[in-house]
Amino acid sequence: MLEIEGLETHFKTYDGVVRALDGVDLTVEDGEIFGLVGETGCGKSVTCYSVLKLLPGTAEVVKGSIRLNGEDITDASEERMRKIRGGKIGIIFQDPLSALNPVMTVNEQIGEILALHQDEELRELAADRNIPTYRSKNWSLSPGFEFTIMAVCFAFLALFTMLGQFAFGLPFLVMIGFFFLRDYLQRDLPDSALDLMVLDALSRVKMPDPRQVACSYPHELSGGMQQRVMIAMALAGRARMLIADEPTTALDVTIQAQILQLIKDIQKETGMSVLLITHDLGVVAETCERVAVMYAGRIVEQGPADEIFTNPRHEYTKSLLASIPKGGEERLKAPHTEEYGAI
Numbered sequence: 508m509l510e511i512e513g514l515e516t517h518f519k520t521y522d523g524v525v526r527a528l529d530g531v532d533l534t535v536e537d538g539e540i541f542g543l544v545g546e547t548g549c550g551k552s553v554t555c556y557s558v559l560k561l562l563p564g565t566a567e568v569v570k571g572s573i574r575l576n577g578e579d580i581t582d583a584s585e586e587r588m589r590k591i592r593g594g595k596i597g598i599i600f601q602d603p604l605s606a607l608n609p610v611m612t613v614n615e616q617i618g619e620i621l622a623l624h625q626d627e628e629l630r631e632l633a634a635d636r637n638i639p640t641y642r643s644k645n646w647s648l649s650p651g652f653e654f655t656i657m658a659v660c661f662a663f664l665a666l667f668t669m670l671g672q673f674a675f676g677l678p679f680l681v682m683i684g685f686f687f688l689r690d691y692l693q694r695d696l697p698d699s700a701l702d703l704m705v706l707d708a709l710s711r712v713k714m715p716d717p718r719q720v721a722c723s724y725p726h727e728l729s730g731g732m733q734q735r736v737m738i739a740m741a742l743a744g745r746a747r748m749l750i751a752d753e754p755t756t757a758l759d760v761t762i763q764a765q766i767l768q769l770i771k772d773i774q775k776e777t778g779m780s781v782l783l784i785t786h787d788l789g790v791v792a793e794t795c796e797r798v799a800v801m802y803a804g805r806i807v808e809q810g811p812a813d814e815i816f817t818n819p820r821h822e823y824t825k826s827l828l829a830s831i832p833k834g835g836e837e838r839l840k841a842p843h844t845e846e847y848g849a850i
């Protein structure tokens with residue numbers, strides 16, 4: 508499915524060249540959950556950004572090849588990559604709030620991806636049910652632009668009011684009133700095919716109350732719900748592969764378990780491949796079939812998860828495993844309890 512061979516990515520910095528990736532070899536097979544573990548700064552995220560071509564301008568892939576379903580995408584054009592991101596590979600990032608657009612509702616954000624990658628299905632659904640493909644709101648501009656106009660109107664209104672020249676502020680008040688009136692008059696438009704598909708995408712990630720969530724802005728949702736929205740977006744393009752870069756690090760433990768379970772369930776349902784990046788060995792042990800251990804820009808060990816956990820070969824893997832806090836009996840046998848007696 509995804510084959511990475513001898514990948515080297517360098518960063519140009521003021522202090523010289525940083526060799527972030529130093530020959531990474533990695534293969535993710537069809538329909539498996541593959542774990543990539545390693546300590547902070549070892550190059551896990553850079554590997555995933557190199558594959559998706561989302562590296563910053565100072566970075567360059569200097570060597571190696573990346574193949575997706577047999578297609579060489581090492582030098583793919585930006586246009587092709589835009590199709591691949593979302594369409595072939597879904598992405599989930601660590602911090603959902605910074606990855607979501609703050610001025611667009613969940614409905615608009617998922618809808619955007621569906622319109623880009625699922626155009627045919629949308630039209631079929633619309634024809635089947637005899638409903639419009641898109642909800643056509645009259646008198647509307649792009650959400651970001653509308654947000655700017657509103658902000659400017661409020662600013663001028665406040666300014667003129669403060670200066671005691673309320674009359675000059677009136678046109679801005681009318682403008683704001685127009686936006687609210689427009690939304691009020693058009694609030695009951697029938698569901699379009701796009702709306703239905705957004706609701707469907709949200710129920711696939713087991714979102715409670717999808718209708719309410721669809722018209723919310725990202726900051727109105729809890730961290731776990733935001734991550735569910737991210738997963739819904741990653742799945743909206745019907746990608747066959749999912750790259751999750753530390754999907755649960757920003758969440759508390761119970762929500763972490765729910766999100767991991769959700770990823771596992773979806774993988775089982777759809778048979779997609781998942782590349783799960785994490786620095787948490789517990790997460791890997793629970794979720795992944797195969798694992799690669801990364802250290803200082805290289806893969807130092809790769810194999811089935813149970814084999815690596817029971818029989819680590821590389822020194823780094825051994826120390827990584829040794830650093831997990833022990834529970835149960837071994838904890839009771841901690842040296843100080845023997846030395847000082849039970850307390």
Ligand SMILES: Nc1ncnc2c1ncn2[C@@H]1O[C@H](COP(=O)(O)OP(=O)(O)OP(=O)(O)O)[C@@H](O)[C@H]1O
Nearest residue numbers: 518520525527546547548549550551552553554786
């Ligand atoms: N913008 C950058 N400029 C220079 N060097 C960078 C830049 N981004 C990353 N690097 C280098 O790449 C290395 C790997 O970074 P990367 O973000 O992939 O680590 P990571 O394994 O994802 O860590 P974490 O677990 O903290 O997310 C870093 O140690 C750093 O030296």
Ligand SMILES: [Mg+2]
Nearest residue numbers: 551552553752
């Ligand atoms: Mg990272």
